[in-house]
Amino acid sequence: MDKYIDKLIDTSWFMKIVALLLALLLFDSVYDPDKQVSNVNIPGDEDTAVLEDVPVKAYYDTENLVVSGIPETVTVTLQGPKSHLQPAKAQRNFEVFVDLADAEIGEESVPIEIKDISDKLDVIIDPSVANVTIQERVSKDFRVEAEFNNGILGEGFVAESAIAEPNTVTITGAMEDIESIGFVKATLNISGPITESVKEDAVINVLDREMNKLNVKVEPSRVEVKVEVSRISKTVPINIVEKGEPSDDVNIESLTLDVDEATIYGKKDVLEETEAVRVEVDLSKLDGDTELTLPVIISEGITEVNPKQVKLKVKANKNEPVTENNDSDNEQAQEQETKRTYSNIPINITGLADDFEAEFKSPTGGRTSLTAHGRSDKVNSLKEADFNLFLNLAGLDEGEHEVEININGPSDINLEPDAEKATIAIKPREV
Numbered sequence: 001m002d003k004y005i006d007k008l009i010d011t012s013w014f015m016k017i018v019a020l021l022l023a024l025l026l027f028d029s030v031y032d033p034d035k036q037v038s039n040v041n042i043p044g045d046e047d048t049a050v051l052e053d054v055p056v057k058a059y060y061d062t063e064n065l066v067v068s069g070i071p072e073t074v075t076v077t078l079q080g081p082k083s084h085l086q087p088a089k090a091q092r093n094f095e096v097f098v099d100l101a102d103a104e105i106g107e108e109s110v111p112i113e114i115k116d117i118s119d120k121l122d123v124i125i126d127p128s129v130a131n132v133t134i135q136e137r138v139s140k141d142f143r144v145e146a147e148f149n150n151g152i153l154g155e156g157f158v159a160e161s162a163i164a165e166p167n168t169v170t171i172t173g174a175m176e177d178i179e180s181i182g183f184v185k186a187t188l189n190i191s192g193p194i195t196e197s198v199k200e201d202a203v204i205n206v207l208d209r210e211m212n213k214l215n216v217k218v219e220p221s222r223v224e225v226k227v228e229v230s231r232i233s234k235t236v237p238i239n240i241v242e243k244g245e246p247s248d249d250v251n252i253e254s255l256t257l258d259v260d261e262a263t264i265y266g267k268k269d270v271l272e273e274t275e276a277v278r279v280e281v282d283l284s285k286l287d288g289d290t291e292l293t294l295p296v297i298i299s300e301g302i303t304e305v306n307p308k309q310v311k312l313k314v315k316a317n318k319n320e321p322v323t324e325n326n327d328s329d330n331e332q333a334q335e336q337e338t339k340r341t342y343s344n345i346p347i348n349i350t351g352l353a354d355d356f357e358a359e360f361k362s363p364t365g366g367r368t369s370l371t372a373h374g375r376s377d378k379v380n381s382l383k384e385a386d387f388n389l390f391l392n393l394a395g396l397d398e399g400e401h402e403v404e405i406n407i408n409g410p411s412d413i414n415l416e417p418d419a420e421k422a423t424i425a426i427k428p429r430e431v
């Protein structure tokens with residue numbers, strides 16, 4: 001038997017058969033057509049990617065509901081085969097979302113989900129849950145409050161109240177937010193100094209009573225804000241200030257301005273303290289009827305005056321020379337009647353109770369003209385300090401009153417004011 005086996009082993013075809021059988025056995029142990037390729041672990045084929053700021057989409061009834069508490073973005077971590085991971089990382093063609101299609105009004109926790117991504121990848125979403133509040137959506141009309149910063153006005157300028165156009169907007173949001181609205185403001189975002197009227201678009205801000213901004217929808221979201229800007233001004237009388245003395249042979253009958261008042265511009269406090277402007281005329285240079293153009297003189301702090309110049313009409317004549325030996329002619333010249341007009345004479349107030357103050361309605365600024373009649377020597381020597389115009393307000397109460405203008409002056413001169421009465425408004429003095 002052993003000899004037979006040895007003889008069989010020595011044959012070449014026997015060894016070939018054995019080699020073939022061994023090869024078939026090895027092939028069968030390696031190759032299995034029923035096994036999945038994915039079960040073969042090839043080192044380096046898997047990887048991990050962290051994607052930040054991935055937007056979250058919400059599905060709900062946007063016409064009737066308002067949802068808060070959904071994060072705007074999340075962080076998504078992907079892990080799996082590079083062949084699936086790299087396209088997802090580069091294209092981000094997946095969607096992270098919250099499904100609130102069946103949600104009801106109130107508060108609830110809902111999962112943050114992902115779709116349109118390969119099932120070969122493991123996904124971790126951070127945060128994975130959103131704590132949402134679902135409220136009824138409402139709309140309501142509100143009046144817009146236009147705002148303008150007066151601190152950016154140029155020096156000497158004042159602004160009227162800002163006006164929004166349109167002045168009403170529709171605000172839509174959660175009922176809780178709508179009920180907490182305290183302010184709807186349209187504020188101009190401009191820089192100064194502002195020296196002219198403004199018309200600009202302004203964004204509307206909706207705030208609660210603690211000045212916190214509310215997350216609501218405003219329609220329209222911008223409005224036009226108009227602000228009328230003008231210079232601070234005041235109208236005051238123009239006083240005639242006389243300088244020097246006329247020549248002995250010149251008789252000044254009247255000095256009359258073509259404009260009695262001027263408009264001045266400047267800071268508010270300066271204007272409040274300024275009662276008048278003036279023109280100055282040198283009487284020593286006058287020798288007859290003439291018309292002078294004089295500058296209007298303003299005090300320090302006044303930035304501008306209008307008009308800048310006025311015309312002064314002078315009515316004057318020369319007296320006939322009188323010889324020393326003709327006393328009768330000299331007396332006759334002195335006794336000659338003449339008249340002279342004084343412009344913008346202040347009217348004083350007396351008798352007013354301490355707890356009241358008075359304002360002139362007429363004549364403007366509490367000033368009037370005064371004409372003096374009498375002997376030429378008396379009239380020509382008369383100065384403004386020689387007479388006093390005043391109102392006696394003793395016993396008058398709050399309200400508007402017409403009061404006679406009284407005059408104190410030389411008894412031998414007839415003094416006539418241009419206005420016989422003044423209109424006065426009496427009101428309680430501000431404390």
